[in-house]
Amino acid sequence: MHYFISPVLWQFLVNWLTHFALFPPEASSIAPYADALYFFLILISLVGMALVLALVTGFSILYRKERNPEATQIEGSTLLEATWTIIPLALFMVCFVWGALLYFRIYNPPTNAMNIYIVGKQWMWKAEHPGGQHEINALHVPLGRPVQLTMISQDVFHSYSIPAFRVKREVIPGRYTTVWFTATQPGTYHLFCTQYCGTLHSEMIGEVTVMKPEEYQAWTEGSTSGMSLAQNGERLFASLGCNACHSGNAGARGPNLAESYSTRVQLTSGSYAMVDDAFLRDSILNPTMHTTAGYAPIMPTYQGQISEEGLIDLVEYIKKLNTNYRVQQTLNTSQIQSPVQNQAQSPVATRVQQPAPAAPAGVKP
Amino acid sequence: MSTIVMLPDQQTASLPKRSYLNEEYGLKSWLLTGDHKRIAILYLISITIFFFIGGFFAGMIRLELLTPPSDLMAADTYNKMFTMHGIIMVFLFLVPSVPATIGNFLIPIMVGAKDLAFPKINLLSWYLYVLGGILVLAALTLGGVDTGWTFTTPLSTHYLNTHVITAGLAIFVAGFSSIFTGLNFIVTIHRMRAPGMTWFRLPLFVWSHYAASVLMVLGTPVLAITLVLVILERVIGIGVFDPAKGGDPLLFQHLFWFYSHPAVYIMILPGFGVISEVISTFSRKRVFGYTAVAFSSVAIAVFGFFVWAHHMFIMGVSNYSALVFSLLTMLVAVPSAIKIFNWSFTLYKGSITFETPMLYAFGFIGLFTIGGLTGVFLGSMGMDIHLTETYFIVAHFHFVMVGGMLMAFLAGIHFWWPKMTGRMYPEGISKLAALTTFIGFNLTFFPQFILGYLGMPRRYAAYPPEFQVLNVLSTAGATVLGVGYVLPLLYLAWSLKYGKIAGSNPWQATGLEWQIQSPPLTTNFVETPVVDYEAYDYEWLANKTKHEVQTVG
Numbered sequence: 001m002h003y004f005i006s007p008v009l010w011q012f013l014v015n016w017l018t019h020f021a022l023f024p025p026e027a028s029s030i031a032p033y034a035d036a037l038y039f040f041l042i043l044i045s046l047v048g049m050a051l052v053l054a055l056v057t058g059f060s061i062l063y064r065k066e067r068n069p070e071a072t073q074i075e076g077s078t079l080l081e082a083t084w085t086i087i088p089l090a091l092f093m094v095c096f097v098w099g100a101l102l103y104f105r106i107y108n109p110p111t112n113a114m115n116i117y118i119v120g121k122q123w124m125w126k127a128e129h130p131g132g133q134h135e136i137n138a139l140h141v142p143l144g145r146p147v148q149l150t151m152i153s154q155d156v157f158h159s160y161s162i163p164a165f166r167v168k169r170e171v172i173p174g175r176y177t178t179v180w181f182t183a184t185q186p187g188t189y190h191l192f193c194t195q196y197c198g199t200l201h202s203e204m205i206g207e208v209t210v211m212k213p214e215e216y217q218a219w220t221e222g223s224t225s226g227m228s229l230a231q232n233g234e235r236l237f238a239s240l241g242c243n244a245c246h247s248g249n250a251g252a253r254g255p256n257l258a259e260s261y262s263t264r265v266q267l268t269s270g271s272y273a274m275v276d277d278a279f280l281r282d283s284i285l286n287p288t289m290h291t292t293a294g295y296a297p298i299m300p301t302y303q304g305q306i307s308e309e310g311l312i313d314l315v316e317y318i319k320k321l322n323t324n325y326r327v328q329q330t331l332n333t334s335q336i337q338s339p340v341q342n343q344a345q346s347p348v349a350t351r352v353q354q355p356a357p358a359a360p361a362g363v364k365p
Numbered sequence: 366m367s368t369i370v371m372l373p374d375q376q377t378a379s380l381p382k383r384s385y386l387n388e389e390y391g392l393k394s395w396l397l398t399g400d401h402k403r404i405a406i407l408y409l410i411s412i413t414i415f416f417f418i419g420g421f422f423a424g425m426i427r428l429e430l431l432t433p434p435s436d437l438m439a440a441d442t443y444n445k446m447f448t449m450h451g452i453i454m455v456f457l458f459l460v461p462s463v464p465a466t467i468g469n470f471l472i473p474i475m476v477g478a479k480d481l482a483f484p485k486i487n488l489l490s491w492y493l494y495v496l497g498g499i500l501v502l503a504a505l506t507l508g509g510v511d512t513g514w515t516f517t518t519p520l521s522t523h524y525l526n527t528h529v530i531t532a533g534l535a536i537f538v539a540g541f542s543s544i545f546t547g548l549n550f551i552v553t554i555h556r557m558r559a560p561g562m563t564w565f566r567l568p569l570f571v572w573s574h575y576a577a578s579v580l581m582v583l584g585t586p587v588l589a590i591t592l593v594l595v596i597l598e599r600v601i602g603i604g605v606f607d608p609a610k611g612g613d614p615l616l617f618q619h620l621f622w623f624y625s626h627p628a629v630y631i632m633i634l635p636g637f638g639v640i641s642e643v644i645s646t647f648s649r650k651r652v653f654g655y656t657a658v659a660f661s662s663v664a665i666a667v668f669g670f671f672v673w674a675h676h677m678f679i680m681g682v683s684n685y686s687a688l689v690f691s692l693l694t695m696l697v698a699v700p701s702a703i704k705i706f707n708w709s710f711t712l713y714k715g716s717i718t719f720e721t722p723m724l725y726a727f728g729f730i731g732l733f734t735i736g737g738l739t740g741v742f743l744g745s746m747g748m749d750i751h752l753t754e755t756y757f758i759v760a761h762f763h764f765v766m767v768g769g770m771l772m773a774f775l776a777g778i779h780f781w782w783p784k785m786t787g788r789m790y791p792e793g794i795s796k797l798a799a800l801t802t803f804i805g806f807n808l809t810f811f812p813q814f815i816l817g818y819l820g821m822p823r824r825y826a827a828y829p830p831e832f833q834v835l836n837v838l839s840t841a842g843a844t845v846l847g848v849g850y851v852l853p854l855l856y857l858a859w860s861l862k863y864g865k866i867a868g869s870n871p872w873q874a875t876g877l878e879w880q881i882q883s884p885p886l887t888t889n890f891v892e893t894p895v896v897d898y899e900a901y902d903y904e905w906l907a908n909k910t911k912h913e914v915q916t917v918g
Contacts, residue, residue, distance in 0.1 A: 102747020163820020
């Protein structure tokens with residue numbers, strides 16, 4: 001056969017027949033649920049389409065002019081019209097409820113999910129694992145464990161899409177968005193940026209690798225930078241002089257941060273707020289947004305001074321901060337070493353965009 | 366109650382001595398005209414030019430996507446291609462397509478008026494459109510724009526160095542042309558109906574244009590404000606959309622889609638009007654459930670304003686607000702379903718013939734049904750997560766806008782061509798064109814649904830090789846589709862000189878426009894018509910024809 005047609009075309013045809021797919025692989029616990037809804041939607045579309053097609057062709061044949069030279073005028077039929085209002089409405093309501101259930105499944109992460117941070121920028125995806133593994137345009141996840149991605153963009157809108165998992169979420173500058181999944185099939189899958197983000201939008205792609213738990217363990221150990229995000233955060237915390245006020249001492253000028261994560265705090269306005277990633281990020285960049293009750297709004301803004309990765313480090317640090325012992329320790333050392341020196345020696349320096357402000361005067365011992 | 370209508374003998378028809386076309390001569394008489402029919406022709410010429418410019422970009426996009434890497438053009442060039450395609454097709458073709466051409470020509474005649482309420486504003490609206498078009502061409506020739514037609518911030522405000530301001534101004538200006546057209550229609554339909562032309566005697570074409578006009582007048586200003594904010598953000602950095610200054614980039618999405626979702630109804634509603642007229646005429650039968658069809662247009666216009674956030678399900682809006690918008694989206698799908706079934710049942714016990722407009726109308730019903738049903742996929746929140754921002758949404762949008770709206774536009778152009786020009790288009794080749802368009806369309810856009818579910822993102826200059834087969838099918842289809850669109854351009858131009866003379870009512874249709882000569886006089890009617898019959902009253906028409914035959918005899 002392939003003697004008769006061009007080899008290029010032949011290869012193309014063979015390729016087509018062997019690689020032709022109608023559905024992406026089902027590689028997450030969500031995928032079967034999404035596909036079930038998809039099949040239901042296809043089913044009602046086919047029924048609807050078949051009905052309209054049957055009506056139009058049937059009437060066209062039965063009542064064509066040659067066969068039916070006289071049109072019979074009919075005003076309408078309330079009963080029929082009510083039928084084709086109510087039945088589609090009912091079907092659409094099923095689609096609505098089903099879709100809503102799926103939506104809440106996809107966007108409400110389980111509480112035991114492991115967290116990975118994603119930073120999007122033109123045109124790459126950076127993944128930051130709490131254990132200190134940093135990846136670009138790649139994501140390694142363990143099989144069978146819920147993974148939550150906490151994502152932010154440092155420039156324009158991006159969108160994190162893994163078709164094989166049927167999950168996607170917009171990655172927005174200035175606020176965290178999250179998505180979660182549990183991978184169910186080992187393998188390598190596409191990662192796309194699906195929100196148009198400028199020139200190399202179509203190169204903002206990568207691979208998601210799902211690994212068996214023991215392989216994942218080996219990968220984690222083999223690719224860590226040696227510093228966990230929380231450790232990076234601790235250094236940053238010290239070098240920015242955060243501990244000067246947030247020392248945890250009774251008379252400190254800033255609130256105690258130890259064990260503050262996922263608690264409710266009362267604000268100056270009297271309302272309560274949940275301390276989560278977004279709250280911490282906002283408090284660092286825009287401190288007057290929520291001032292904790294009982295404290296003066298004296299914290300300076302750190303807008304433009306800390307990169308998104310640095311903010312993630314700080315958030316991760318505060319998240320895991322159980323006691324103020326080390327905060328106070330660092331406070332003592334920072335009095336001996338000048339903060340500038342401290343910074344120059346530390347790899348954390350790269351995470352600070354501008355020289356950190358000098359430690360405020362009048363630090364309490 | 367039965368109706369037999371005989372087609373008049375076109376052999377005996379002759380072109381009227383005086384008509385709006387030969388009332389005055391010279392370029393000036395066209396450029397300074399207040400006649401809604403001449404303005405409609407001006408619009409028709411200009412939107413055709415922009416359609417083919419936009420079509421050229423579509424062709425380049427499909428050509429680039431023939432192969433997986435971005436090898437035909439650089440990624441930047443590709444981005445400009447789809448941006449220009451989107452801007453031109455949406456703002457300079459789809460929005461004005463039916464209302465500004467066919468609507469402009471017919472609304473006054475259908476309600477029995479001499480002209481629109483504000484002829485000079487109507488002309489101004491065309492000039493604004495042209496100015497907008499020139500600005501778009503300026504942005505294009507200066508180097509293009511690569512924001513995508515959605516102008517997403519902060520990409521469009523802080524990260525691109527292309528001619529965003531020029532393009533934004535262009536759409537701002539063209540928006541006013543749309544507002545003026547809408548305003549003119551609303552006032553004309555309210556105030557200038559002929560004696561006896563009650564609201565429920567209006568053709569459904571007028572009802573759907575009324576609904577679309579309300580959307581134009583209420584929605585377009587929001588787009589104008591949004592674009593002004595984008596321009597101000599670029600020029601002086603006011604920071605409304607900039608998170609670093611305390612602005613909110615999501616606000617742009619809300620504002621943009623607050624217009625741009627109703628905008629798809631601005632585009633499709635006039636198309637619904639065309640289909641109602643065409644199906645009724647070629648079935649020789651009153652539209653099934655006139656009131657339901659009329660009110661479903663109004664319902665679409667009302668609900669259409671409250672569904673915009675379904676473009677933002679994955680953008681981190683509150684889950685509960687997403688819930689409300691999804692519910693409303695499902696509700697807005699119902700009136701469209703009602704229309705489809707009502708049109709189908711209009712055929713029941715009709716006396717159907719299959720002229721070209723009818724073929725386009727059948728194409729519309731099929732493709733719009735698919736487009737509408739895939740809209741339910743996207744309105745269903747959980748499914749939307751996987752499908753949005755992929756080729757599924759591209760396919761859905763094109764099924765509604767190209768499969769639906771463009772089919773309706775072509776149906777309308779063929780249907781009223783005899784009225785506009787006094788001559789018939791050639792029937793054989795136009796049927797071939799309708800068929801070519803239908804086949805080419807399906808081949809182009811159906812594979813894109815599959816690509817979308819496979820996860821291929823939209824606006825990609827390069828894509829993974831496993832998506833190639835479906836992309837090749839799509840590109841092949843686009844060439845067929847291209848032929849389908851060039852054909853009408855050629856034979857319609859040919860028919861201006863060589864087409865058979867149409868006579869005043871070649872289709873034996875009931876609308877007021879068919880009771881006057883083709884092409885009409887500048888004043889449309891010799892004397893103000895008095896309407897004493899319902900819309901789509903084929904018995905009235907049969908009696909009238911019999912009466913005329915007797916008079917002549």
